[in-house]
Every structure is written in structure tokens, then in C-alpha cells.
Amino acid sequence: KAGVTQTPRYLIKTRGQQVTLSCSPISGHRSVSWYQQTPGQGLQFLFEYFSETQRNKGNFPGRFSGRQFSNSRSEMNVSTLELGDSALYLCASSGQGPHEQYFGPGTRLTVT
């Protein structure tokens, strides 16, 4: 089985712009979660989608949004980028239930 893939792997954006990141889960997995990882805050949960519905949401501002498509692929969008949004964005997929998650390699976003 192919693993979780994320595109793009690296991204440089300017403050005020918006960005869309993509995640393709492992075939058959219906849950996709997104995390932000920074040196200062560590791994923080953004949101989780299951069968095209947002099932859980972390404590992030409304500039962070996501969606999931019928094939379980997911996108996350960050609008009006701030310098503090520079981070490694990780997505993870899992089967039904709180079982182990399988992570993608991440998208490194740099905001200048």
C-alpha cells in the first residue's frame, strides 16, 4: 500500500497571501487529521475529517480551514498568512476509531 502523500513538500509564501496544502491518505483510510509543528509549540492538532465531515477541531483561528473530498483526499487552507504560520504541516490518516495514525512527510511552509 502506498503511504500518505503530501504536496507540495516545500512552500515559500509572503505575509498576507493564502496557501492550500494537499494530503492523500492511505487507500481505505477515511480519517485525515492535520497538525502544525513548530519548535516553540510542538505538534498541535488542527482538525480531523472523516467521510467529508469535520469531526474534531483544534484551537486555531478561523484562517485555518480544511475540507475532505469523497475519495478521502484532504486539503487545508490558510488565509492571510502570518509569519507565525511558518511551520511543518503534517497530515495523518487512520482507519475508523482512535487507532494508530500514519503520517505523511509533511509540507514545510515558510512565510516571509
Next chain:
Amino acid sequence: SQQGEEDPQALSIQEGENATMNCSYKTSINNLQWYRQNSGRGLVHLILIRSNEREKHSGRLRVTLDTSKKSSSLLITASRAADTASYFCATVSDNYGQNFVFGPGTRLSVLP
């Protein structure tokens, strides 16, 4: 505040030695999982231990869980240079809506 906290923050050992990392958490959990992350990459699932289990083994890994103390430990025996990575514990709890809550991680360096 974070559900999970790893201890120590950093650990440096020689190849062949054992490495022990600890994780403490604050609320009751459904399960606790350990993940490894090589520098700037995605996380790899290592082991899952359920709240009704006390110990679990996987190869050179041994995980214990003490729900009365709300703590877990990860032991890596006969460490290798390839074990150099950051190790995270993640808790899954009804209190957090079944979200994965990650601790800040332990940075392990195994010196050849």
C-alpha cells in the same frame, strides 16, 4: 496545557546502551501511543498500549503504562545510531474528543 509531557527533553547515550523516556499525562485515556520522528520528517508509529494494558513489547521496544500515576515509559534496548530521533507520546482520550494529543517530545541522540 498539554495532555502529555515527555521526560527528559533530550537524552544522549552510547550505542548499545538502553534508552528510557517517560511520558506523563493529566486525564484518563483510552490509549497511549509512541511515535518516532527523524529530523523534519513525518512521524512513524511505534507502539500502542491500551488503558487496560500494563506492558507491551515490540522488538527492541518495551512500553509500560501506569494509569494510577498517569505515566508511561518507552524503553529502547541495545540502541543503535539509527535510533537517533525525536520520540513523542500521544494520548487518545474522550476528554479531548478522541483527538491525538502529543507531548513536546524527547530528542534522543545515540552516539557511535
